[in-house]
Amino acid sequence: xxxxxxxxxxxxxxxxxxxxxxxxxxxxxxxxxxxxxxxxxxxxxxxxxxxxxxxxxxxxxxxxxxxxxxxxxxxxxxxxxxxxxxxxxxxxxxxxxxxxxxxxxxxxxxxxxxxxxxxxxxxxxxxxxxxxxxxxxxxxxxxxxxxxxxxxxxxxxxxxxxxxxxxxxxxxxxxxxxxxxxxxxxxxxxxxxxxxxxxxxxxxxxxxxxxxxxxxxxxxxxxxxxxxxxxxxxxxxxxxxxxxxxxxxxxxxxxxxxxxxxxxxxxxxxxxxxxxxxxxxxxxxxxxxxxxxxxxxxxxxxxxxxxxxxxxxxxxxxxxxxxxxxxxxxxxxxxxxxxxxxxxxxxxxxxxxxxxxxxxxxxxxxxxxxxxxxxxxxxx
Amino acid sequence: xxxxxxxxxxxxxxxxxxxxxxxxxxxxxxxxxxxxxxxxxxxxxxxxxxxxxxxxxxxxxxxxxxxxxxxxxxxxxxxxxxxxxxxxxxxxxxxxxxxxxxxxxxxxxxxxxxxxxxxxxxxxxxxxxxxxxxxxxxxxxxxxxxxxxxxxxxxxxxxxxxxxxxxxxxxxxxxxxxxxxxxxxxxxxxxxxxxxxxxxxxxxxxxxxxxxxxxxxxxxxxxxxxxxxxxxxxxxxxxxxxxxxxxxxxxxxxxxxxxxxxxxxxxxxxxxxxxxxxxxxxxxxxxxxxxxxxxxxxxxxxxxxxxxxxxxxxxxxxxxxxxxxxxxxxxxxxxxxxxxxxxxxxxxxxxxxxxxxxxxxxxxxxxxxxxxxxxxxxxxxxxxxxxxxxxxxxxxxxxxxxxxxxxxxxxxxxxxxxxxxxxxxxxxxxxxxxxxxxxxxxxxxxxxxxxx
Numbered sequence: 001x002x003x004x005x006x007x008x009x010x011x012x013x014x015x016x017x018x019x020x021x022x023x024x025x026x027x028x029x030x031x032x033x034x035x036x037x038x039x040x041x042x043x044x045x046x047x048x049x050x051x052x053x054x055x056x057x058x059x060x061x062x063x064x065x066x067x068x069x070x071x072x073x074x075x076x077x078x079x080x081x082x083x084x085x086x087x088x089x090x091x092x093x094x095x096x097x098x099x100x101x102x103x104x105x106x107x108x109x110x111x112x113x114x115x116x117x118x119x120x121x122x123x124x125x126x127x128x129x130x131x132x133x134x135x136x137x138x139x140x141x142x143x144x145x146x147x148x149x150x151x152x153x154x155x156x157x158x159x160x161x162x163x164x165x166x167x168x169x170x171x172x173x174x175x176x177x178x179x180x181x182x183x184x185x186x187x188x189x190x191x192x193x194x195x196x197x198x199x200x201x202x203x204x205x206x207x208x209x210x211x212x213x214x215x216x217x218x219x220x221x222x223x224x225x226x227x228x229x230x231x232x233x234x235x236x237x238x239x240x241x242x243x244x245x246x247x248x249x250x251x252x253x254x255x256x257x258x259x260x261x262x263x264x265x266x267x268x269x270x271x272x273x274x275x276x277x278x279x280x281x282x283x284x285x286x287x288x289x290x291x292x293x294x295x296x297x298x299x300x301x302x303x304x305x306x307x308x309x310x311x312x313x314x315x316x317x318x319x320x321x322x323x324x325x326x327x328x329x330x331x332x333x334x335x336x337x338x339x340x341x342x343x344x345x346x347x348x349x350x351x352x353x354x355x356x357x358x359x360x361x362x363x364x365x366x367x368x369x370x371x372x373x374x375x376x377x378x379x380x
Numbered sequence: 381x382x383x384x385x386x387x388x389x390x391x392x393x394x395x396x397x398x399x400x401x402x403x404x405x406x407x408x409x410x411x412x413x414x415x416x417x418x419x420x421x422x423x424x425x426x427x428x429x430x431x432x433x434x435x436x437x438x439x440x441x442x443x444x445x446x447x448x449x450x451x452x453x454x455x456x457x458x459x460x461x462x463x464x465x466x467x468x469x470x471x472x473x474x475x476x477x478x479x480x481x482x483x484x485x486x487x488x489x490x491x492x493x494x495x496x497x498x499x500x501x502x503x504x505x506x507x508x509x510x511x512x513x514x515x516x517x518x519x520x521x522x523x524x525x526x527x528x529x530x531x532x533x534x535x536x537x538x539x540x541x542x543x544x545x546x547x548x549x550x551x552x553x554x555x556x557x558x559x560x561x562x563x564x565x566x567x568x569x570x571x572x573x574x575x576x577x578x579x580x581x582x583x584x585x586x587x588x589x590x591x592x593x594x595x596x597x598x599x600x601x602x603x604x605x606x607x608x609x610x611x612x613x614x615x616x617x618x619x620x621x622x623x624x625x626x627x628x629x630x631x632x633x634x635x636x637x638x639x640x641x642x643x644x645x646x647x648x649x650x651x652x653x654x655x656x657x658x659x660x661x662x663x664x665x666x667x668x669x670x671x672x673x674x675x676x677x678x679x680x681x682x683x684x685x686x687x688x689x690x691x692x693x694x695x696x697x698x699x700x701x702x703x704x705x706x707x708x709x710x711x712x713x714x715x716x717x718x719x720x721x722x723x724x725x726x727x728x729x730x731x732x733x734x735x736x737x738x739x740x741x742x743x744x745x746x747x748x749x750x751x752x753x754x755x756x757x758x759x760x761x762x763x764x765x766x767x768x769x770x771x772x773x774x775x776x777x778x779x780x781x782x783x784x785x786x787x788x789x790x791x792x793x794x795x796x797x798x799x800x801x802x803x804x805x806x807x808x809x810x811x812x813x814x815x816x817x818x819x820x821x822x823x824x825x826x827x828x829x830x831x832x
Contacts, residue, residue, distance in 0.1 A: 001719040033755060037721030041714050041750040045800075045817035046807045047689045048393070048541075048711065051729035051736050053754020055722035057761060057811055060735045127755060171758025171812075257733045260763065316762040316776060365777050369792040372772075376617035 001036075008032050026121035030128035058130040060258050062137055064249035065306065069141065071245040072238040073098035076145045076201050079235050084204035098145070101201050102238055105140035108149045109181075112156040113139070120165040131170030131312075132160070138178035138306060141239025142299065142347075143185065145201040147192055155184040175354045176313045182347050194342055199235035211235050213298045213336065217343035219285040222293070229296045240302040243295070250305040259309045262321040267304035270329020271295055278337050286337050294333050303332070303346035313354040317364040324360055328353045384578070385612045387599025389770040391732060391805055393541040394745045395689070397710075399649040401548045403660040408481065409667035412457045413474045413700035414442055419512065420821075421521035421828065423447065424471035434461045438664075439486035439508055439642035442475050451522055454509025456644030456665035458484045474700065483664070485641035493563035493637050501566045505633065508642045512703070513629035514564075517610060517622045518796040519828050529621040531570045531614050534561075536586045536627055537577045537597075539604030540688040540804075544649035544707050546627045547583035548660070553631055554585040560634030564625075565591055575609045586627075602770065607802040611771045616797045628706055648672070648701060652689075652710035653747040654682045669708055670698040677710065683750045685709040690804035691817070714751025721753065729753070732767070732809050757812040765816075768805035773798065775806055779816065782823030787830050795823055 014021045015028035032038075034055075042049060077094030081087075117132040139156055159180035164173040186193045196210040203209050212222045212234055224234055232242025240246075253259025275291025282288050294300060308314060308328050315324040328349045335345025416426050426443040429452075430436060436459065441452040457479040467473040488508045493501055502525060505511040514523040523529070536546055550557055565572050572592040576582045586594070595613055597603045606624045616622055625633075628646055635643035644665040651658045656676045661667075669684060685692035686702040689709050693702055701708060718724075726736045730746045738744070765775035773794045781789035800817040807816035 004719070005717055034720075036717040036719055037751070037753060038755065039715045039717050040752045040755070041683075042752060045691075045815050046804050047683055047685055047692065047694070047709075047750050048748040048808065049751070049753050049813065050733070050809045050811075051726055051731040051738075051753045052733045052809075052811050053722055053752075053813065054757045054760060054811055055754065056735050057733075059723060127757075129757060131760060169758065171760045256735045258735065258761070311762040312760055314762070317774060318763060318766060321763070361777075365774055365793070368772065368774055372617070372792065372794060375615060 005036060008035070023122065026126065026128055027118050030118065030121070033127070054130045057258055058133050060256050061134045061253065061306075064252040064259070065137055065141065065239070067245035067248040068239040068242065068302070068306075069102070069137075071232055071242045072141060072240075073102050075232055075241055076101050076238060078233065079200045080202055080204075083200050083207045083209065085206040097201075101145045102140060104149055105143065105145075105147070105152060105238065106137065108153050109139040109156050110136040112153045113160050116157060116160045116165065117169075120161075120169065124169070126169065129170035131164075135160070135164075135177045139181045142178065142182050142237050142302065142307075144193065144198040145238055146198060147185065151185060151189055151192065152181075155181045155188070158184045171312055173312055175351055176307055176310045179307055179347055179351055179354075183351060186347070199237070209235055211298065211343070212293075213343040216286050216289050216293070216297070217336070222289070222297075226290075226293065226296065229293070234297075237299060237302075240299040243301040246301045246305050253305070253309070259305065260311070260314070260321055262318060263309045263314055263325040264304050266322045266325030267308050267329040267332075268295055270326035271300060271304075271333050272329070274330045274333035278333070294336065298336070298344045299346040300332060303350055304329070307346075307350050308353075313357060315357045315360045315364075317361050319367075320357070320360040320364045323364075324353055324357055327356070382593050383595040383613055385595060385597050385609075387597060387603040387608065387612075387770045389767055390539075390600035390602055391768050391809070392539065392600045393690075393730070393748075393808070394743070395541050395711075396653040396745050396747050397651050397655050397658045398542050399544065399651050399658045399660055401545065401660075403647065403662050404672075407661045407663055407671065408479075409663050409671055410479060411462060411476050411668045411700070412459075412479050412664055412666040413476045413668070414453060414456065414666050414703060415474050415700065416443065416453075416472045418703040419445070419453070419522055421445075421519060421825075424467075424469065426453075426472055428464065428472065428475075430461050430475070432461050432463055435459070436461060436477060437484050437486045438644065439488065441509060443472070448522075448524065450506055450525060451511055452506065452509045453512050454642055456642070476700070477666075479664075485643075488636060488640050488642070490640035491637055493559065493566050496566065498566055501563050504636065505563070508636055510633055510636050510642055513632060514623050514625055515704075517607065517616055517624065517799065519824050520799040521828075523623045524621075527621055528568055529570065529623045530568075531610075531622050532564050532568060532572045533575065533606050533610055533613075533622060533624040534573065534592075534627060534630060535575050535604055535606040535609055535624070536582070537575070537604045538626075538688075539577075539601035540690055541601075542649070542651035542658075542707070542709060543604070543688060544647070544651075544660070547581060547586070549647040549706075550583055550585045550627055550631065552585075553634075554588060556631055556634035556638055557585050557627070558590060558634070559638050560630035560632070561589055561592055563633050563637050564630070568623075571614075573609070573613055575606075575613075577604070599770070602768075602802060602805060605802055607797065607799055608770055611797055618791060618796060620796070626704070626706070629704075646701075646706050648705075649707045650676075650710075651707060652685075654678050654710040654712055665703060666700050668698060668700050669695065672708065673697070673710065679712060681713045681715070682710050683713050685711070689748070690808060691801040712747070712749040714749035716751070718751075733811075752813055754811075754813055756814065759812055759814070761811045764809050764811060765803075765806040768809055769802070771797065771802070775803065775816075778823075779814075779819050782819050782826070785826060787827060790823055790827055795827055799824065 076098030081089040113136040163177040163180040275294040278287040332349035436455040459479040462478040465474040516523040687705040778793040
């Protein structure tokens with residue numbers, strides 16, 4: 001690798017201030033530090049540092065997404081062939097069909113998000129932040145497989161610019177950028193994001209194409225078994241269908257210490273509890289849907305594991321994380337059941353709680369301050 | 381009345397190069413230095429009382445801060461002032477003394493502290509310069525004699541990486557140590573706390589200490605940090621002052637009263653993975669490290685640290701040990717590029733996150749270098765600091781209050797209870813590589829200025 005390093009060392013001056021390509025400094029920096037962890041040594045404070053950095057952290061999240069991506073690709077093909085009543089399609093045919101559908105989504109989302117991030121970094125003369133690598137992977141997983149690519153690109157651009165860069169980049173954003181992409185599409189192009197005809201790629205006439213949530217919202221019996229829904233054999237956004245694949249990612253995130261167990265657990269707890277409450281109420285068919293169904297249909301699991309846990313837009317305090325997650329679970333199910341317009345509530349619940357996360361923290365911090373004041377008084 | 385406290389959060393960093401419990405036979409440091417920057421809160425240019433070429437004895441005043449002329453800093457050894465090193469804007473960075481082979485002392489008169497009045501004890505400490513070893517929280521500065529603290533804390537153990545073993549250092553010095561404690565007790569109406577680890581091996585010198593409250597602690601680093609101990613035993617509220625010392629400082633006070641001289645003897649632990657034979661050296665405050673590391677290193681490109689690897693200061697290969705330090709750490713420099721380092725499995729790397737295989741070997745020792753292992757970023761990951769800071773403090777919120785210079789918030793969030801070293805582990809684990817200790821110091825300086 002010496003050879004590669006030598007090349008970099010040789011071309012580096014061109015990209016530094018005063019060099020011919022100094023307008024590409026951030027871009028050069030991003031690639032150079034991608035290839036080589038820099039030789040920076042500690043100047044002040046602790047002389048030794050933990051081996052982890054943001055690149056490592058973000059690549060762990062991507063690894064956690066792999067089961068959901070792979071299953072999603074297969075399921076896109078599976079649902080497609082199913083809707084055409086082609087029952088003898090092989091595993092590889094299905095996967096290949098889905099692969100060809102999903103790959104362009106991933107490419108478009110990455111190209112859009114990365115180019116904006118590179119440009120923004122250059123304008124601010126900052127380094128490129130790795131957070132965009134995760135957003136770029138999350139976005140294709142939460143859209144329907146047939147979403148037009150230009151729409152995806154437009155929505156991604158909106159989310160990255162308005163959702164993140166205007167606040168100062170990764171770490172400063174108020175909302176989860178990936179979810180903003182979805183929200184943008186949802187409100188700008190509802191015909192491509194809702195209804196019964198968007199969730200199966202190139203749908204045939206053999207099935208209705210309704211997701212279990214849509215069935216439940218319409219007061220029908222859900223046509224799938226709970227095992228099918230847990231494993232993910234249902235129409236839906238690319239990566240959200242398989243609770244099992246998502247849970248695999250969740251275990252990885254929790255084990256590596258990167259995803260917050262507090263948030264994930266409390267989202268599931270909140271959703272389940274709200275489901276139970278509706279069961280008790282029981283005013284209509286949807287309310288009577290078994291509470292655990294809420295956790296395995298739609299985007300609930302994906303949102304809980306990969307969206308709600310985004311550390312930047314979630315609550316920062318440990319106590320706050322429990323409250324934040326719990327409320328997401330409750331509100332997601334509340335929107336699903338009570339709201340007549342659209343059957344899914346996870347996206348709106350998380351974005352809503354993103355808004356309130358700082359408020360939750362404010363009260364947790366306030367409690368800490370009060371404890372300290374009280375201590376001062378009792379000791380005197 | 382003594383307390384038993386269990387610290388649950390924290391992290392023991394296990395490194396190669398622990399000092400063997402043995403002291404080098406003969407050791408002579410040709411020069412000793414006293415560095416004004418070691419005294420937090422001193423103005424950059426102290427009032428110098430000596431000039432180059434002057435002869436000094438151990439205990440001769442060298443300089444004082446203009447705001448507190450009663451606190452003298454005195455020479456730890458006798459000899460000749462070799463040079464006064466200046467830094468930026470004529471600030472004084474080092475006063476270097478060429479040391480005599482045989483130290484001669486100024487006689488401050490021996491006395492039993494129990495028979496002296498409080499003012500007499502105080503005056504003796506101030507005149508001899510030994511007072512400078514008494515430091516205070518908040519701010520981590522030399523104790524101000526005008527204000528009495530509510531308590532004095534002595535941490536009799538150090539949990540930081542490769543830390544010196546005080547049980548070994550104080551062994552057999554029980555009488556002097558007790559004399560030091562007696563003098564301290566005389567200074568205040570409140571309690572003197574001596575904090576020891578819960579272990580069979582604790583020296584009798586500590587166990588048998590009289591007229592002090594002995595508290596026991598268990599748990600990982602930073603259980604040995606005096607700031608953590610204060611927080612759990614008798615926390616600092618706004619307006620409170622607590623003094624603290626380390627055991628060798630108590631010995632110096634003991635010597636002053638027992639023998640009437642400023643005995644700046646220090647046992648220094650030479651540690652670190654790059655040291656051939658890590659062990660203890662008996663010398664005086666501010667010794668030069670050159671003779672310690674001569675023919676005693678395993679590699680050339682090293683970082684020399686006065687103190688431990690988490691909180692110490694970088695010094696040169698022929699630099700002098702800091703005034704309050706009793707440890708020197710030598711670790712490899714990390715000025716290398718690592719190909720795809722963030723993506724590789726990284727079997728030889730240490731990390732508290734389980735994104736590296738380090739978790740498979742919980743008891744492994746490491747040879748860590750000074751590489752950042754990444755670049756500075758905005759805060760992204762949350763909840764990291766809380767895992768290694770055993771205090772009821774919200775670290776990131778405090779740091780953000782400091783960065784925004786919000787004095788009220790800093791007070792409310794507990795700035796008075798903390799100092800840099802308590803946040804060293806936060807800095808170590810930080811994914812975003814934020815310079816936490818530097819920020820905390822800026823916060824302390826800012827609030828101190830505001831309070832004056």
